[in-house]
Amino acid sequence: MALSRGAQTRLKDALFHITTPIFYPNAKPHLGHLYSSLLCDVSSRWRAMQGYNTLFTTGTDEHGLKIQNASEKNGYSNPKQFVDVLYREFVKLDQMANIGYTRFIRTTDEDHIRAVRELWNRCWERGYIYKGEHEGWYSISDECFYPESKVVQLQDNGQELPVGSLKIREDEKFINIETRNEVVYHSESNYFFKLSSFQTKLLEFLETENPHFIYPPSRRDQIVNELRDSKLRDLSISRPSSRIKWGIDVPQDPSQKIYVWFDALCNYLSSVGGLQAILSNSQVSVKHTFTNQLEKPRDLWANTTHVIGKDIAKFHTIYWPSFLMAAGVPLPKKVVVHGHWLSGGIKMSKSIGNVVDPLDMISHYECDPVRWYLLENSHIEADGDFREERLHATREQIVSKWGNLLNRCCSNRFSISRAVETFAGQAATPEDNAKILAGHEVQESYLELVQLVKVLPELYSVHMQQLETRAALKLLWDVIGKANVFVQVSTPWLKSGKEQDLIIFTAIEIVRLTSILAQPIIPTLSNAFLDRIGVDKDSRDLSCTHLGADLLYGKGSNDKAREVPIKKVKFRGTT
Numbered sequence: 139m140a141l142s143r144g145a146q147t148r149l150k151d152a153l154f155h156i157t158t159p160i161f162y163p164n165a166k167p168h169l170g171h172l173y174s175s176l177l178c179d180v181s182s183r184w185r186a187m188q189g190y191n192t193l194f195t196t197g198t199d200e201h202g203l204k205i206q207n208a209s210e211k212n213g214y215s216n217p218k219q220f221v222d223v224l225y226r227e228f229v230k231l232d233q234m235a236n237i238g239y240t241r242f243i244r245t246t247d248e249d250h251i252r253a254v255r256e257l258w259n260r261c262w263e264r265g266y267i268y269k270g271e272h273e274g275w276y277s278i279s280d281e282c283f284y285p286e287s288k289v290v291q292l293q294d295n296g297q298e299l300p301v302g303s304l305k306i307r308e309d310e311k312f313i314n315i316e317t318r319n320e321v322v323y324h325s326e327s328n329y330f331f332k333l334s335s336f337q338t339k340l341l342e343f344l345e346t347e348n349p350h351f352i353y354p355p356s357r358r359d360q361i362v363n364e365l366r367d368s369k370l371r372d373l374s375i376s377r378p379s380s381r382i383k384w385g386i387d388v389p390q391d392p393s394q395k396i397y398v399w400f401d402a403l404c405n406y407l408s409s410v411g412g413l414q415a416i417l418s419n420s421q422v423s424v425k426h427t428f429t430n431q432l433e434k435p436r437d438l439w440a441n442t443t444h445v446i447g448k449d450i451a452k453f454h455t456i457y458w459p460s461f462l463m464a465a466g467v468p469l470p471k472k473v474v475v476h477g478h479w480l481s482g483g484i485k486m487s488k489s490i491g492n493v494v495d496p497l498d499m500i501s502h503y504e505c506d507p508v509r510w511y512l513l514e515n516s517h518i519e520a521d522g523d524f525r526e527e528r529l530h531a532t533r534e535q536i537v538s539k540w541g542n543l544l545n546r547c548c549s550n551r552f553s554i555s556r557a558v559e560t561f562a563g564q565a566a567t568p569e570d571n572a573k574i575l576a577g578h579e580v581q582e583s584y585l586e587l588v589q590l591v592k593v594l595p596e597l598y599s600v601h602m603q604q605l606e607t608r609a610a611l612k613l614l615w616d617v618i619g620k621a622n623v624f625v626q627v628s629t630p631w632l633k634s635g636k637e638q639d640l641i642i643f644t645a646i647e648i649v650r651l652t653s654i655l656a657q658p659i660i661p662t663l664s665n666a667f668l669d670r671i672g673v674d675k676d677s678r679d680l681s682c683t684h685l686g687a688d689l690l691y692g693k694g695s696n697d698k699a700r701e702v703p704i705k706k707v708k709f710r711g712t713t
């Protein structure tokens with residue numbers, strides 16, 4: 139699903155690459171996955187509107203013990219067959235939710251496997267990988283070892299005991315205190331990555347050289363404090379093939395498989411052609427939906443943003459930069475860390491099963507209201523709590539406020555095209571125009587609205603740039619709300635001539651401008667609104683977001699039946 143490339147020809151050299159985490163296809167995706175993808179989609183569409191050349195990568199993380207186990211549990215002898223079925227669920231969600239990625243990468247893709255080996259070899263050649271013995275507390279579910287300080291023994295009565303003083307017996311249950319997943323004591327030969335060599339470099343990078351690398355700043359501070367307070371230990375980055383069959387072989391040592399995180403994080407390099415492509419910055423073939431060639435991989439990489447949930451911040455802000463530094467590859471631009479959607483007060487998660495099915499929500503409430511709801515009821519820094527009644531209320535508001543404004547202007551008592559002809563592109567000041575309107579209250583309401591609209595695109599842009607979608611959408615609601623009040627107090631149905639035209643022009647301009655600005659948020663509905671009032675497809679970009687910018691729309695809009703492109707639906711959940 140490629141985005142329209144139209145706008146992008148204008149800013150040929152401005153590059154933007156955004157990535158979701160790649161998701162484990164061990165079960166169907168839930169609302170949390172949609173949220174990460176949606177943030178990326180909105181960002182990518184917004185940048186495309188600004189004229190950037192955008193690339194948007196998402197995909198599935200298909201190797202490792204968790205997949206191997208899930209595949210066996212589901213009766214598959216070959217994990218590839220299992221992921222071949224489940225990755226489609228993620229693709230389907232993207233299609234249903236209108237997520238316009240340019241590459242869906244699977245870690246079983248050939249070019250990705252090549253890129254992982256390339257990264258491994260380079261870290262090996264530069265002396266950052268060595269072979270050693272590893273023993274400790276291992277979580278199958280989290281696929282990592284934990285230090286003893288993060289492990290407790292869980293007794294039958296729910297009591298937790300520190301493990302330090304215990305003699306370990308096989309029948310006892312131990313868990314990690316953060317993820318609450320079971321851990322077992324385990325010893326094996328592994329390859330290690332010299333993570334400990336990067337403590338100072340990472341701190342320098344995050345604190346001094348690039349303090350904006352992690353967004354929001356509260357997350358950066360968390361990571362920086364962690365780096366200051368605890369010493370980084372070398373990281374085991376392979377597993378014996380006897381235990382993990384489903385993974386990429388360590389180059390030159392097939393008795394070991396590459397650790398899934400080393401493998402998965404590398405997808406970000408694969409999607410821009412691998413590390414050599416970045417180092418050389420020369421044209422490389424990579425499949426995206428709109429091209430098979432990337433011109434300047436390093437320039438693109440320098441403009442890459444990773445969007446992730448807070449559960450995987452450590453992997454993206456400590457491990458990933460260290461792997462790249464070890465390989466001598468420059469770091470991407472940014473890591474945006476968002477909060478979680480909760481269910482029953484805890485993180486919505488496939489493993490726990492406390493999930494909301496986004497496809498079910500989309501099938502009843504439609505795609506765009508779900509998108510709007512998620513973006514309006516979340517904040518990058520905070521966790522969100524899904525409530526179906528709020529989703530329904532959001533939809534109602536779109537119909538009754540936005541739809542109603544459009545509907546009112548499309549009445550056959552008015553003429554949008556005449557109003558546009560009279561007032562679009564004219565030189566008169568708002569104060570001059572206000573004199574056309576009868577009554578002080580109406581004039582005040584008009585001037586307030588015009589003032590609001592004047593600053594709207596810029597304020598909206600500031601919020602969209604930082605992915606502050608809640609604040610961006612509030613701006614749209616404010617102006618739509620005020621436009622409805624203006625129509626109410628100015629009673630255009632009782633007016634005629636220039637006065638009526640000015641009221642209708644002002645109100646329909648609000649519909650036009652908000653619809654243009656809302657395209658990244660609700661791509662289908664906003665364009666349906668613009669279609670309804672005959673706005674030309676070439677007049678829907680950011681250069682058209684000031685009052686009177688479009689001289690030509692509205693023809694025939696008042697002759698059609700007064701339906702709007704969105705209708706009410708019933709709330710079908712329980713409050």
Ligand SMILES: Nc1ncnc2c1ncn2[C@@H]1O[C@H](COP(=O)(O)OP(=O)(O)OP(=O)(O)O)[C@@H](O)[C@H]1O
Nearest residue numbers: 161162170171174446447478479485486487488489
């Ligand atoms: N509840 C959630 N809220 C927001 N984002 C989420 C949520 N769950 C998953 N994600 C997104 O998916 C990423 C993790 O993907 P993963 O497939 O591991 O999801 P998961 O449901 O936590 O899986 P599992 O329970 O199998 O570990 C997160 O970093 C985040 O981007």
